[in-house]
Amino acid sequence: MDKLIEEKFLSKLSRYRELSIDYLLKNIPDKEPKQYLYDLVTIYPKRAGKGFRPSLCIAACKIFGGSEEQAMNSAIALELYHNAFLVHDDVEDESDDRRGFPTLHTQYGVPIAVNVGDAMNVLSIRPLMNNLTTLGPDLTWQIFLEIEHMVTESVEGQALELGWRKDNICEMTEDDYLRMILKKTCWYTCIHPIRIGAIIGSEGKVKADVFNRFGYYIGAAFQIQDDLLNLEGDKEKYGKEICGDILEGKRTLMLIYLLNSVNKKEKKFLSSYLNKPRIERAADETEYIMDLMRKYKSIEKGRVAAKNLAGAGLKEFYTLFSAFPETEEKAFLENMILYMINRDK
Amino acid sequence: MAASKTPKATAAPTSSNEKTEEKKVEEIASKIKTESKGVINSASKIVFKAVNILEEEIAKGIVAARQVEDKLIDVPKLRNPSLKINSTQSEELLSRFRKDVHDIIDLFIDFTTIAVNSVEKISSNLISIKQENGTTTTKPVQQTHIPLIQVPQDIKPGESLEIPVKLENDDKNNSKSLFFTATPLTNENGNTLAASALSFSPNPLAIEPNTSGIVNVKIVVPASAKTGNYTSFVQAKDLDNVKATLLVKIV
Numbered sequence: 001m002d003k004l005i006e007e008k009f010l011s012k013l014s015r016y017r018e019l020s021i022d023y024l025l026k027n028i029p030d031k032e033p034k035q036y037l038y039d040l041v042t043i044y045p046k047r048a049g050k051g052f053r054p055s056l057c058i059a060a061c062k063i064f065g066g067s068e069e070q071a072m073n074s075a076i077a078l079e080l081y082h083n084a085f086l087v088h089d090d091v092e093d094e095s096d097d098r099r100g101f102p103t104l105h106t107q108y109g110v111p112i113a114v115n116v117g118d119a120m121n122v123l124s125i126r127p128l129m130n131n132l133t134t135l136g137p138d139l140t141w142q143i144f145l146e147i148e149h150m151v152t153e154s155v156e157g158q159a160l161e162l163g164w165r166k167d168n169i170c171e172m173t174e175d176d177y178l179r180m181i182l183k184k185t186c187w188y189t190c191i192h193p194i195r196i197g198a199i200i201g202s203e204g205k206v207k208a209d210v211f212n213r214f215g216y217y218i219g220a221a222f223q224i225q226d227d228l229l230n231l232e233g234d235k236e237k238y239g240k241e242i243c244g245d246i247l248e249g250k251r252t253l254m255l256i257y258l259l260n261s262v263n264k265k266e267k268k269f270l271s272s273y274l275n276k277p278r279i280e281r282a283a284d285e286t287e288y289i290m291d292l293m294r295k296y297k298s299i300e301k302g303r304v305a306a307k308n309l310a311g312a313g314l315k316e317f318y319t320l321f322s323a324f325p326e327t328e329e330k331a332f333l334e335n336m337i338l339y340m341i342n343r344d345k
Numbered sequence: 346m347a348a349s350k351t352p353k354a355t356a357a358p359t360s361s362n363e364k365t366e367e368k369k370v371e372e373i374a375s376k377i378k379t380e381s382k383g384v385i386n387s388a389s390k391i392v393f394k395a396v397n398i399l400e401e402e403i404a405k406g407i408v409a410a411r412q413v414e415d416k417l418i419d420v421p422k423l424r425n426p427s428l429k430i431n432s433t434q435s436e437e438l439l440s441r442f443r444k445d446v447h448d449i450i451d452l453f454i455d456f457t458t459i460a461v462n463s464v465e466k467i468s469s470n471l472i473s474i475k476q477e478n479g480t481t482t483t484k485p486v487q488q489t490h491i492p493l494i495q496v497p498q499d500i501k502p503g504e505s506l507e508i509p510v511k512l513e514n515d516d517k518n519n520s521k522s523l524f525f526t527a528t529p530l531t532n533e534n535g536n537t538l539a540a541s542a543l544s545f546s547p548n549p550l551a552i553e554p555n556t557s558g559i560v561n562v563k564i565v566v567p568a569s570a571k572t573g574n575y576t577s578f579v580q581a582k583d584l585d586n587v588k589a590t591l592l593v594k595i596v
Contacts, residue, residue, distance in 0.1 A: 067533055067534060069533055069534075069535075070533055132493060133493065133576055133590050133592065134533065134574075134576075136495075136574070136592070149406070174391065174394060175394055175398060178391070178394055178395050178398050179398050179401075179402065182395075182398060182399060182402055183402065212399060212403070213396065213399060216395060216399050217392070217395065220395060304389075305389075305391050308389040308391050308392055309391060309392060309395065312389075312392040312395075
């Protein structure tokens with residue numbers, strides 16, 4: 001029954017994605033050095049990502065009366081930042097797969113990958129500068145402030161998580177996790193794309209803070225679901241190695257629930273596993289952790305948390321958008337949350 | 346009769362299919378919403394935690410910003426009304442922020458003022474072709490970016506406006522003859538106005554070494570023009586370093 005909602009949401013998402021990726025690719029310089037820079041800059045955007053951030057930005061802009069064209073420079077800047085984060089994140093996490101293919105650093109080595117990520121960050125500045133001619137100096141500056149906050153929060157969130165892994169922190173709470181994903185993921189995945197879209201569409205008249213909760217709830221729900229897919233998903237559909245997060249020692253909500261549920265002996269094992277370099281973590285140990293997660297219902301608890309947050313997102317959506325006319329873009333946002341609430345895999 | 350029936354006959358199935366699908370989607374959405382009521386209304390612990398964390402983090406950000414402000418910005422000086430920037434745009438922004446009842450309002454006002462100041466600084470660096478407003482001004486010419494010439498007032502369809510733009514020839518030895526051309530104007534919705542809506546006088550403009558000259562850019566908006574923000578790319582023929590983007594708002 002929910003297939004139709006899913007199809008409608010995914011088809012709109014895919015349209016926004018194509019639109020923004022086309023425009024993004026036009027913004028990549030057609031010059032040397034290609035082999036180890038500009039050709040590689042296009043690799044991640046061309047892979048089958050969701051295009052979540054540009055879509056949210058464009059949809060929010062249109063809901064507030066703006067056009068796709070007005071949102072496009074900011075939308076592709078968001079996507080470029082996202083791809084830069086992914087390239088660097090994959091290096092930091094020593095990930096093997098991204099969107100169904102080997103990560104950039106496993107294909108080309110860490111130095112090239114880091115430089116490509118840097119280039120993506122730099123390339124995102126130009127479209128934001130181009131806003132000057134399409135949106136004028138007032139909105140351009142507002143969007144720069146949004147981006148500055150977004151990037152700062154993301155690197156701070158990443159530092160929190162990397163610190164937990166480096167210091168092998170095993171005493172964590174749900175609060176710690178929520179704070180970390182707010183900073184690392186939610187600001188840049190949902191909150192700022194919606195804020196920026198609404199600012200553009202309303203010509204700066206909207207109070208962007210009203211979207212913080214909405215963006216946080218759906219961003220957190222999406223992140224937890226993404227982590228659930230990493231544990232139980234289909235590798236072909238998911239595009240990353242299954243249980244890769246456990247192998248990387250990533251402090252997901254499910255792992256935190258587990259660390260807070262196990263007995264002393266099991267905790268000792270978990271702490272020792274997480275303290276090892278990734279290469280020394282054996283497959284049977286990883287499988288044992290999965291067994292523990294099933295035993296202590298960590299996955300189930302994670303699923304409930306994601307649903308609760310998505311539900312809160314839906315409630316927030318009705319509060320924020322009920323007064324707006326029924327448009328495709330409004331339906332897109334609503335379908336996205338309904339899809340998330342019902343997304344079991 | 347037959348001709349009028351044909352389109353109806355072909356259009357009806359599509360429209361009915363669309364309606365059926367829309368209805369289905371609505372039904373499904375309604376079912377999910379009903380099923381999700383428990384989730385929505387449960388207001389679970391995790392959601393309350395999330396709200397608190399969000400508020401805490403925003404507050405932390407405000408404190409951090411205030412610390413940076415104290416370190417870098419002379420707040421009393423900035424708040425001194427006699428030193429306020431004389432930009433109507435900044436005043437609009439400030440009054441918009443003043444409407445906000447949030448307790449960080451002062452900080453935002455300060456940041457906005459700084460932001461507008463900074464934008465103006467950036468703009469003045471960018472503009473090598475300077476708009477003339479009646480008073481004589483001199484500015485060093487920098488050619489690293491394409492300047493923006495923003496028409497100072499909105500224009501209605503059927504109206505025209507002339508803007509004096511000052512150009513400086515900082516070459517100490519050679520005079521310059523500038524012949525101006527412009528691309529058609531395009532707005533955010535893809536509507537265009539022919540390039541002939543813009544004219545330049547004099548054209549060409551001759552400027553002696555180390556002196557300046559003024560070209561009057563006239564915009565004649567056709568009565569049929571659609572509203573929007575129109576841009577045109579203006580440049581001088583055979584001179585790579587004389588170009589600008591012209592921005593005009595038709596209301």
